[in-house]
Amino acid sequence: MSMIYNALSGAQAAQAALSGASQNIANAMTPGYSRQGVLLSSVQPQRAGTTEAGSGVAVSALLRFSDGYKNLQLWQASANLGQANSTQAYFNQLEQVMSDDTSNINKGLDDFFAALNAASVQPDSGPLREQVLTAADGLVKRFGSLQRLLDNQRNAVIEQRGAALDQINSISRDxxxxxxxIAASRGSNINAAGLLDARDLKTDALAALVGVQVVDLPDGTRSVSLKNGQPLVAASDAAQLSQDASGMRLQFANTAFKVLGHGLGGQLGGLDDFEQQLLKPLAQNIAELAQGVAGQFNTQLRAGFQPDGTPGVDLFVYGASGLSLSGIGAGQLAFSSTAAASSAAGDSRNLAALIGLKGQSINLTAFDTAGQALVAPVAVVLGDVYTQLVGRLGVSSQQNQAAQKTAQTVHDQAQENWKSTSGVNSDEEAINLMQFKQMYEANMKVIAVANQLFDSTLAMVG
Structure with a gap:
């Protein structure tokens, strides 16, 4: 009878293995599915005796092939890729606009100084003076256009951050x-492999949005927190992230935390880095350039005199809404350096001083790599300011593109590394099907032989 028991256990083990292989094959294309397999162990003899070979085979466990370290590598790679991918579209838009001759400020400054140079040929010429005002208006419009772009990008970043926070909250609840x-399944002795796969997929999606720290607990639950340790998920409790004018906040249970954007990782970290390290410094430097243009030109104009001998007045106005024109007419441009009306028309020394402002310096706020303003400003020649800002933007964009490529390569490698353990190999499963089919058939053959022997024994006794 031991032959029948042994063969029956072998047939049952083969059935369990065939069931696992069929599940693997059915889910070969299912995202995030981790393959399963049986762990077989021999059963020791139940009776004493040196001739007792054993009591068959047992399915000790149904294994889910998952490597925690490879999972962590994949989630870290997802966070890095999400961070690099989140801002490149903003870089591309800024580069396109700031380097376009039809809208960049350098072209506006060049046109303005060209109009001033043209007016120096005949300072009292009405059309040439009108050309100066037209060029000044063009320069103002270029500043306004760029300022609107920066404002739109800042608003887009805020909206994208809000959408990411909503996704993080939803995934955390999931x-x-x-x-x-999973905890309930373990308590009921139900295979939770599908739930574990779903949780790993959710964790990977969460990591792409924000860098996370993950700890799997003995009861099967998972603790998830931000990189700074602030909790997102603990057992069946999830945090709630939000943003307001003061920044991001996290509410967990009855405790509220302020969340610093720097170093978060994932999409949130990328957006914060772009906003703090490039967008805000760039907007401030552009504003300082506009303020510098207005301040230097207005100061120089007030030092001169109009053709009728009255003191010069401001051409530009700089305020909370940006740079604009004061509304003076062409005849009010103070190109002369003397108050004598009889000689003012032919005196263009103040105009020469205005033209010379292109070589004068203005003070710009300097920033460190984290986007923090330094105490000491940097003096930059007026004509070189915009070129330097565009150059800084180009370097930052190239660095992000390089980070994108590196992060994509690392993510692809981490994905393949994960698949080497958890992915389904159709060829391997086909071999398993054949092997366990043969195992099942062999055990059924043993049962048939055992029955024949038993019948023969009964015939001999009868």
Whole structure:
């Protein structure tokens, strides 16, 4: 009878293995699915005796092939890729606009100084003076256009951050729910492999949005926190992230935390880095350039005199809404350096001083690599300011593109590394099907032989 018991256990083990292989094959194209397999162990003899070979085979466990270290590598790679991918579209838009001759400020400054140079040939010429005002208006419009772009990008970053926070909150709630379901499945002795796969997929999606720290607990639940340690998920509880004018906040249970954007990782970290390290410094430097243009030109104009001998007045106005024209007429441009009306028309020394402002310096706020303003400003020649800002933007964009390529390569490698352990290999599963089919058939053959022997024994006794 031991032959029948042994063969029956072997047939049952083969059935369990065939069931696992069929599940693997059915889910070969399912995203995030981790393959399964049986762990077989021999059963020791139940009776004493040196002739007792054993009591068959047992399915010790149904294994889910998953490597925690490879999972962590994949989630870290997802966070880095999400961070690099989140801002390149903003870089591309800024580069395109700031380097376009039809809208960049350098072209506006060149046109303005060209109009001043043209007016120096005949300072009292009405059309040439009108050309100066037209060029000044063009320069103002270029500043306004760029300022609107920077404002639009800042608003887009805020909206994208808000959408990311909503996704993070939703995924965190899903992970918390899966934690509860996995714990309940373990208590009911139900295979939770599908729930574990779903939770890993959710964790990977969460990591792409914000860098996370993950700890799997003995009861099957998972603790997820931000890189700074602030909790997102603990057992069946999930945090709630939000943003307001003062920044991001995290509410967990009855505790509220302020979340610093720097170093978050993922899409949130990329957006914060772009906003703090490039967008805000660039907007401030552009504003300082506009203020510098207005201040230097207005100061020089007030030092001169109009053709009728009256003191010069401001051409530009700089305020909270940006740079604009004061509304003076062409005849009010103070190109002369003398108050005598009889000689003012032919005196263009103040105009020469205005033209010379292109070589004068203005003070710009300097920033460190984290986007923090330094105490000491930097003096930059007026004609070189915009070129330097465009150059800084280009370097930052190239660095982000390089980070994108590197992050994509690392993510692809981490994905393949994950698949080497958890992915389904169709050829391997086909071999398993054949092997366990043969195992099943062999055990059934043993049962048939055992029955024949038993019948023969009964015939001999009868």
């Amino acid at each position: 992970i918390a729910l899966l934690n509860a379901q």
